Amino acid sequence: MSDTEAPLGPTTWHRHLFARVERWPWLKSLEESVSAVSQPLYDRHRDNLVVELMHGGRWAGHSLHAALSDLPIGFWAGTVVLDALGKDEPDGRGGLDAAGTLSAAGLLAAAGTVATGFTDWTVSDGDDRRTGLFHGLLNLAGTALQGASLVARVNGHRRPAQVLGLASMAVTGAAGYVGGHLVQGKAVMVNRVATTTGPTRWVQAVEESDLPDGATAGVTVDGRQVMLHRSGDVVHAIDDLCSHAGALLSRGPVEDCVVTCPLHESKFDLRDGRIVRGPAHHPQPVLPTRIRNGWVEVRGSLPAARRKKN
Ligand code: FES
Known part of the structure; x- marks a missing residue:
């Protein structure tokens, strides 16, 4: 058996999945189009303290995006629970009931999460950049579904609001899975010198x-x-x-x-x-x-x- 035919070791369904995602031609061309706009913009403003703050950087000690992303997920999960328990507005009068308030709070938090995620994405590379874009697209879809759910809720369409909220949670959960793969599977935004030690002598x-x-x-x-x-x-x-x-x-x-x-x-x-x-x-x-x-x-x-x- 030649070197190139040597087995690559055990693989998993998620490695297959992400290898496929990274090869999608439409994702590659979308990444190139978005980069053509975002990269010059980022390069022009990279010295701006606000941009560095969006990364979290030296002040937070880790990515701000990772911390903020918990907020919409938590708020929207709360909405789903309230819907499931029938604790949302029961009489169809509409308005911002408890579930609607959580939905709206999640949308507000999502704005910061998207902005910081996009900033982090501009300093990613290669395959990670395509996977990151896929993560972002899923999050945008989840946010759009949640927005539609809130509109339906405010207008008293309780059942469509619940269905849209559930769909939003499912898509956002999938986006979270992709984000987890980026950090834990591909070590994106992870301290690359956290474990370097030695030599223990001159x-x-x-x-x-x-x-x-x-x-x-x-x-x-x-x-x-x-x-x-x-x-x-x-x-x-x-x-x-x-x-x-x-x-x-x-x-x-x-x-x-x-x-x-x-x-x-x-x-x-x-x-x-x-x-x-x-x-x-x-x-x-x-x-x-x-x-x-x-x-x-x-x-x-x-x-x-x-x-x-x-
Ligand atoms: S700043 Fe990104 S690798 Fe050094």
């Missing part, structure tokens, strides 16, 4: 002469990808994989000890790893460095036992 990374003042290098030490940057006598080292989506920071420009990610242009301070500008949510881990015998050496976190002694 390791030679690069010869000092190969890293002159102002130079940047990407190296691998004990399996950990590290970005080195020399500023005078000081060598800074941070994880090379960007915490946002795993691009190699050593390929980005450095100015005043701040590196710009080449993929979505998050900025990190090399001195302490802090985020200077999102969309990244998590700072870059910093590694200690030293110069010994003509070599730049780095090490990762100290073993727990030694850390206690210090």
Whole structure:
């Protein structure tokens, strides 16, 4: 059996499903059309603090969209429960009964959820971008159904309102499943350096002469990808994989000890790893460095036992 015929390991129905979704031609062309409009807009406003706040970024520590998305789902689930228990308006007088109030609150929350989700989507890539668009389309459909349900409810059409509300909940649940796949199945918006550790001893990374003042290098030490940057006598080292989506920071420009990610242009301070500008949510881990015998050496976190002694 040749290498290309080697089995790829166990697969699942959901992997098959999403592989199929990512190949849909209409989704691909829609993604290209939306990107043609959204990307220049995002690029023009990426320095705006409101845009960074929409990501959640360095202030929230994770995506704002993920937190907001719980609100419409919760409100609309409440509507379905009230409908099922017959606790919505029983006499057909219409108006905003308890179920209608929850429906309307969910629609208000959905506006923020859509806006933040769209902002996050603009900094996704490749297959994830198509799956993300599918997630967004399902959410828009669920929101439209909920809007129609609310209109029917306000006009006293109780049964159609219940059916539309139930359909909205089903479609929104499917959208939530796709969103879960993006985060848990594909690690979108997940901290890519959450588990990087080591090396637990000083390791030679690069010869000092190969890293002159102002130079940047990407190296691998004990399996950990590290970005080195020399500023005078000081060598800074941070994880090379960007915490946002795993691009190699050593390929980005450095100015005043701040590196710009080449993929979505998050900025990190090399001195302490802090985020200077999102969309990244998590700072870059910093590694200690030293110069010994003509070599730049780095090490990762100290073993727990030694850390206690210090
Ligand atoms: S990979 Fe997205 S900002 Fe670095």
